[in-house]
Amino acid sequence: MRLLKFFGWSIVAVFCGLLLGLSGAFLYLSPGLPSVEALRSIQLQIPLRVYSSDNKLIAEFGEMRRTPIRFADIPPNFINALLSAEDDNFANHYGVDPSSLMRAATQLVKSGHIQSGGSTITMQVAKNFFLTSERSFSRKTTEILLALQIERQLTKDEILELYVNKIYLGNRAYGIEAAAQVYYGKSIRDVSLAQMAMIAGLPKAPSRFNPLANPARSKERRDWILGRMYKLGKITEADYTTAINEPLNASYHVPTPEVNAPYIAEMARAEMVGRYGSDAYTEGFRVTTTVPSNLQEMANTAVHEGLMTYDQRHGYRGPESRLPGKTREAWAVELTKQRTISTLEPAIVTQVDKNGLQVMTRTGDEHVGWDSMKWARPFLNTNSMGANPKQPSDVAQVGDLIRVQRQPDNSLKFSQIPQAQGALVSLDPQNGAIRSLVGGFAFEQSNYNRAMQAKRQPGSSFKPFVYSAALDNGYTAASLVNDAPIVFVDEYLDKVWRPKNDTNTFLGPIRLREGLYKSRNLVSIRLVQALGVDRTIDYISKFGFNKQDLPRNLSLALGTATLTPMEIATGWSTFANGGYKISPYIIDKIESRNGDTLFVANPPSVPQGGAATSGIAAPVAQTFTVNQTPGEAAAAPGTTPQTPAVAERIIDGRTTYILNSMLEDVIKLGTGRRALALGRSDIAGKTGTTNESKDAWFSGYNADYVTTVWTGFDQPESLGKREFGGTVALPIWMNYMAAALKDKPPHTQPEPEGILSLRVDPVSGRAASPGTPGAYFELFKAEDTPPSVNELGNGTAPGSPLPADEAAPIDLF
Numbered sequence: 001m002r003l004l005k006f007f008g009w010s011i012v013a014v015f016c017g018l019l020l021g022l023s024g025a026f027l028y029l030s031p032g033l034p035s036v037e038a039l040r041s042i043q044l045q046i047p048l049r050v051y052s053s054d055n056k057l058i059a060e061f062g063e064m065r066r067t068p069i070r071f072a073d074i075p076p077n078f079i080n081a082l083l084s085a086e087d088d089n090f091a092n093h094y095g096v097d098p099s100s101l102m103r104a105a106t107q108l109v110k111s112g113h114i115q116s117g118g119s120t121i122t123m124q125v126a127k128n129f130f131l132t133s134e135r136s137f138s139r140k141t142t143e144i145l146l147a148l149q150i151e152r153q154l155t156k157d158e159i160l161e162l163y164v165n166k167i168y169l170g171n172r173a174y175g176i177e178a179a180a181q182v183y184y185g186k187s188i189r190d191v192s193l194a195q196m197a198m199i200a201g202l203p204k205a206p207s208r209f210n211p212l213a214n215p216a217r218s219k220e221r222r223d224w225i226l227g228r229m230y231k232l233g234k235i236t237e238a239d240y241t242t243a244i245n246e247p248l249n250a251s252y253h254v255p256t257p258e259v260n261a262p263y264i265a266e267m268a269r270a271e272m273v274g275r276y277g278s279d280a281y282t283e284g285f286r287v288t289t290t291v292p293s294n295l296q297e298m299a300n301t302a303v304h305e306g307l308m309t310y311d312q313r314h315g316y317r318g319p320e321s322r323l324p325g326k327t328r329e330a331w332a333v334e335l336t337k338q339r340t341i342s343t344l345e346p347a348i349v350t351q352v353d354k355n356g357l358q359v360m361t362r363t364g365d366e367h368v369g370w371d372s373m374k375w376a377r378p379f380l381n382t383n384s385m386g387a388n389p390k391q392p393s394d395v396a397q398v399g400d401l402i403r404v405q406r407q408p409d410n411s412l413k414f415s416q417i418p419q420a421q422g423a424l425v426s427l428d429p430q431n432g433a434i435r436s437l438v439g440g441f442a443f444e445q446s447n448y449n450r451a452m453q454a455k456r457q458p459g460s461s462f463k464p465f466v467y468s469a470a471l472d473n474g475y476t477a478a479s480l481v482n483d484a485p486i487v488f489v490d491e492y493l494d495k496v497w498r499p500k501n502d503t504n505t506f507l508g509p510i511r512l513r514e515g516l517y518k519s520r521n522l523v524s525i526r527l528v529q530a531l532g533v534d535r536t537i538d539y540i541s542k543f544g545f546n547k548q549d550l551p552r553n554l555s556l557a558l559g560t561a562t563l564t565p566m567e568i569a570t571g572w573s574t575f576a577n578g579g580y581k582i583s584p585y586i587i588d589k590i591e592s593r594n595g596d597t598l599f600v601a602n603p604p605s606v607p608q609g610g611a612a613t614s615g616i617a618a619p620v621a622q623t624f625t626v627n628q629t630p631g632e633a634a635a636a637p638g639t640t641p642q643t644p645a646v647a648e649r650i651i652d653g654r655t656t657y658i659l660n661s662m663l664e665d666v667i668k669l670g671t672g673r674r675a676l677a678l679g680r681s682d683i684a685g686k687t688g689t690t691n692e693s694k695d696a697w698f699s700g701y702n703a704d705y706v707t708t709v710w711t712g713f714d715q716p717e718s719l720g721k722r723e724f725g726g727t728v729a730l731p732i733w734m735n736y737m738a739a740a741l742k743d744k745p746p747h748t749q750p751e752p753e754g755i756l757s758l759r760v761d762p763v764s765g766r767a768a769s770p771g772t773p774g775a776y777f778e779l780f781k782a783e784d785t786p787p788s789v790n791e792l793g794n795g796t797a798p799g800s801p802l803p804a805d806e807a808a809p810i811d812l813f
Contacts, residue, residue, distance in 0.1 A: 042129065044068055044165055045174070046284030046593050050268045052293040053588060056258035059265035062281040065182060065255070066174040068593075071161040077193055078176065079160065080234035081200035085225045087121040088232060091156065095122040095147035121163050123147040124203075128166050169199065170206035170213075171252065183211060185253035193239060194246040197225040211250035219248045259293040260300055262443035263451065264434075267586050275590075284593030289586050290433035290601075295426065298739040299436035303422050303709075304342055306732030307441050310711070311418035314720065315385035316376035316395060320417075323348060324399035328360065334401065335362050341417050342442035344403040349396050356392050359404065359412070368404055372413040382720040417441075421714055422729075423451040423565045424736060426707040429573035431605035431647075432582035435705060436736075437566075448714075455549070455562040456710060460519045460671075461688025461697040461725065462559030462568075464575060464659060467516055469539040470527045471655045475512055477662055478765045478778045478786060481523045483507040483515065488554065499525055499558070502689070511765060513778070516662050517670030519687065524557035542650045543571035544581060559688060568699055569708035575659055575684075576701035577606045578749045579651035604647040653752040658779045660684050660749060667700075671726050675700070678738050682746035685733070687725030692718045698729040703747040705740055709733045754782045 047062025083090050089097050097120050119127070126146035150159060169179035179199050180188040188199070201209050201221035211218035223244055230240040257265075268287050272280040323334060331348045338346035350365065351358035357368040376395045378386030389395050395414070396402060404412040418441055426436040439449035448454075471477070484506050488497040501521050507514075515523030528536050537550050550561045566584060573582050583603060590599040663684035666672045671687040685700020694716040699708040709729040712719065719728060759768040760778040766786045768775035780786070 042162070043283070043593075045282040047282075048269065048272060048280050048285050048287065050265050050287045050289060052259050052261070052289060052291050052296065054293050055288070056293045057255065058257055058259050058261045058289065058291075059269070060255045061265075061269050063172065064174045064282070065172045065178040066165070067177040067181070068165045068175060069161075069177040069188065071157045073189060074160075074164060074176070075189055075196065077235070078188060078196040078200065080229055080232075081193075081197045081225055082160075082164070082203075083121075084228040084232055084234060085197075085200045086124075086203060088228070090121055090160075093120060093122075095149075095151035096120060096144050119143070120147065122150050122159055125159055125163050125166070126150060129162070167203045168206055169202040170210045181255070182253055183250040185251075192243070192246060193235065194222060194226070194243040195250075197229070197243065198222040198248070198250065201225050211248055212252055215248050215250075218250075222248070259291075259296055261291060261293075261296045261437075262447070263437055263439035263449050264289060264291050264296065264586065266443075266447065266449065267437075267452070271587055272590075285598075286591040286593075286595075287587055288589040288591075290428075290588045291436060291586070295436040295740055298736050299424050299426060299438050302732045302736035302739075303424050303438045304441065305735060306709075306728070307418040307420055307422050307711070308415070309731070310420055310719070310723070310728050311416065312375045314382055315379035316416060317379045317419075319349075319396065319400035319402050320346075321401045322397070322399055323401060324397070326399060331360055331399075335360065338401070339444055341403070341445045343405055344415055344417055345406060347402055347404045347412070349398050349400040349402060352393050352396060352398060354391060357396055357402075357414070359402070361404070361412075366404075366412055368412045368414050372415075376414065382718050382723075417445070419713065420711060420719065420728075421446075421450060422709065422711040422732060423449075423454065424707065424709050424732065425451045425565045425569040426705050426736065426740070427569050427573055427582070427584055429576035429582065429606075429701060429703065429706045431603045432570070432573065432584045433588070433603070434584055434586050435740075446714075450710065450714075451565045453564065454710070454714075455564055456695045456712060456716075457560050457690045458563055458568055458697055459559040459688035459690040459695060459725065460521075460524075461686045461699045461708075462561060462563075463516065463519065463524050463557070464663060464686055465540045465543060465571060466524050466527055466536065466557050467512065467662065468575070468651060468655055468659055469531055469536050470512065471658055472539070472652060473531055473535075474784070475527070476765075476778070476780055476784050476786065477511065477513040477658055478760045478780070479512045480509040480765045481512060481515060481526050482509050483520045483522045486522060486525065497555075511762070513662050513665060516686075517665040517668075519666075519671050521558055525554050528554050528557040542581070543574055544583075545571065559690070565708045565710045568697070568710075569706055572699045572701060572708065573706045574651055575656050575663065576703060576706045576749070577647075577656075578752070579649050579653045579656045580606045580647040581650045582606070582647055602644050604645040606647050652781075653749075654754050654781045657749060657752055657755060658781070661779055663700075671724075672698070672700070672730060674726060674730055675734055678734060678741070680741065680746065682748040683737065683741075684748075687730060689724040689726075693720060693723050694718055696723060696725045696728040698725050698733045700733055700737070702741065703749055704744065705737065707733055707737060707740075709736075756780050756782055756785055758785060760786070 044066060045062070045064045046066050046068065047060050047064060049060050050058045052058055087097070123143050126143050130146060165175040168174055169176070171182050173179040173182040176188050176199055179202065180186060180191050183199070184191050184195055188196070191199070198211055198218060201218065208214060209218045209221045226235070226240055226243050229235045230237065268289055269280070272285060272287060276283065276285070323331060335346055335348065340346070345361055347359040347361045349357050350360050354370070356370040356373065359366055359368055370392050373392060373395050374389065377388055380386060403415045403417055405415045407413055421440050422438070423440065424436065424438040425434070427433065428435055437451050439451045440446050483501070486499065489495070499521055502519065506522065507520065510520065510523065512523070533552055533554065533556060536556065537547055537552065540550060541547050545561070545563065545567060549563055550556055570582065570584055574580060585601055585603050587599070588601050589597065592598055663686060666686050667675045667683055672685050675683060675685065680702070682702040683700055685698060688697030688699070689695070695710065695712045696719055697708070697710050701707065709732045711728045711732070757777050757779055759772070759775045760766065761768040761772050762774045762776060
């Protein structure tokens with residue numbers, strides 16, 4: 001009896017000692033304890049997500065994969081699994097479970113080491129949000145005190161919600177929703193009971209019980225949790241039996257983009273980092289871009305197919321490597337080292353027969369048919385190839401590492417990775433919104449964004465800027481300019497320049513309209529010569545070009561400036577929208593993690609009806625939900641709406657209307673005739689090819705989209721003697737615009753005020769007299785209408801033929 005009393009008083013004494021110790025610790029540590037109230041407004045790290053304009057995921061950026069979930073959305077079975085594994089007395093304790101602490105203390109006494117901390121879920125919340133993972137008595141005491149405070153100020157549901165959203169569960173997954181997506185590719189609300197138990201087993205040791213790295217140990221942990229749930233009466237015997245027999249079916253799921261737009265994603269990411277710094281990756285921003293998913297996929301297809309077609313036109317360069325005599329195991333290892341480039345998968349030839357190739361791919365043994373190989377003539381150089389292959393053995397051998405392209409029916413087509421590159425930019429000419437952008441054949445091959453970064457010579461696709469300058473300085477579409485040889489001499493450098501046309505022929509005096517659609521170099525040069533180089537540069541720079549990129553000599557007329565596809569497309573937008581300057585932009589809206597609108601783009605836009613006038617039209621009022629300043633908006637919802645910014649008019653609307661009709665003739669009569677296959681009456685454009693065909697371009701538009709395509713090699717070299725803007729770039733442009741404009745009605749700029757249509761004498765460029773042979777209708781600004789033939793003088797003003805001695809040598813500078 002005395003012994004029992006002794007033990008009883010000893011327990012009381014120990015308990016009182018613990019209380020006194022905790023009280024003393026609380027008094028000592030409380031001034032330095034963090035505020036539990038901060039947990040109510042805690043900001044968990046959430047990645048940056050980028051979406052298309054139709055809300056399809058483009059990309060996700062950030063080290064932590066996390067999608068917070070509300071307690072009300074957590075399945076009850078998961079709560080039961082978690083508590084069975086981590087804290088089955090959670091509903092009854094007040095932040096600290098004495099029995100768990102005693103168990104931890106017993107383990108410490110027996111082993112001499114801290115094996116488990118006896119932590120409740122509340123204590124883990126205290127540690128995860130406020131403390132480090134250091135194993136010490138002082139840290140454990142602070143954890144206990146914080147847990148007691150948390151229980152006093154938060155509900156059990158709030159504590160669990162914080163816990164399940166914070167915990168690390170392996171493979172960069174933070175929180176149970178992210179873990180369900182990573183391991184099963186679906187929401188925690190949709191996984192099975194067995195899968196919930198697997199996820200509930202991860203907090204104890206995410207690497208040790210990871211179902212991908214350690215499936216056996218993961219299953220053991222899962223089954224133990226299911227047994228605990230059954231023992232505690234949380235599930236029925238039938239539920240337990242079904243779950244325990246379910247195979248471990250976890251696999252790695254990364255957030256799969258719904259739109260293949262890596263260059264767009266990188267542009268949006270860079271802009272967000274510029275705005276928010278490193279917080280861009282952790283604050284859960286949702287970025288909506290200006291890019292519709294369908295247009296982007298069309299652009300991807302057009303560039304991919306266009307470069308593949310060009311590449312195969314020039315023959316087969318041989319396998320990427322040869323691995324004869326290797327074992328199948330060695331081949332399989334080699335395949336794991338190779339990346340898929342765009343849609344081109346690596347494969348190793350295992351057998352060659354008359355019907356084609358047997359190849360090993362990452363998915364097994366497959367067949368490549370002979371018909372898909374017949375294009376593969378040996379590549380000699382860009383201008384010549386070897387003989388046509390007569391059988392598969394002429395093309396490939398056993399052990400060759402090749403590329404194959406999977407077709408819709410899952411068959412394989414023989415292929416190779418193109419060496420030539422390309423870029424496509426498509427803008428809305430009314431406000432500068434980027435509607436699609438491709439910066440190269442494949443982002444995984446090179447993340448260099450040629451659409452934005454590659455400064456190349458645009459060739460003849462630059463000439464419309466020169467013609468615009470002429471039309472705004474007294475010339476008309478009917479003006480005659482001499483397409484005749486000319487020699488430029490620099491007496492100081494003993495340098496002679498004899499520019500010529502692509503065909504090395506000369507047509508004599510021709511109309512400006514004809515000079516453009518036939519892309520006559522000598523006509524463009526004479527225009528710059530007549531206007532003056534400095535005056536021409538001043539005019540052209542209004543389109544947004546940096547003067548430093550424009551050569552200060554007559555070669556400017558031939559497109560020797562160094563400009564990016566984006567800069568060219570931006571300049572061409574002015575032709576498409578009736579004379580207004582726009583600025584390209586990619587981010588349309590930024591939202592916070594809570595769905596609040598932080599930014600809405602308000603780009604300077606072409607006013608309604610602006611293209612139909614020659615002056616600046618009045619702005620059109622529109623309603624927005626946030627405050628907006630030109631180019632940007634950032635305010636709380638519900639504030640005063642503002643009038644959108646109006647684009648600056650830089651060119652007379654009549655000039656663009658006349659130039660538009662001339663560029664339509666490039667399609668109807670000139671170097672862009674292939675585009676007639678689109679069967680549209682509202683498209684205009686211009687090809688461009690530089691010396692030795694090192695760059696091939698096509699820029700064109702209607703009032704909905706202005707699109708520029710560039711093709712060439714990253715290290716400039718010839719695309720081939722018979723390759724031009726019309727053979728390489730134009731087919732890509734056509735493929736894209738055909739899809740983009742499908743089922744859309746014709747849409748071009750309306751005729752502005754002050755335009756006259758007059759019959760013109762094709763010989764003199766003057767107004768035609770009745771009965772003049774070959775007379776045709778031409779467009780004029782009202783003040784630029786030509787006099788009649790009877791008033792023809794002998795001057796050299798626009799509209800008159802240039803003097804015959806114009807071919808004499810003159811100074812180059």
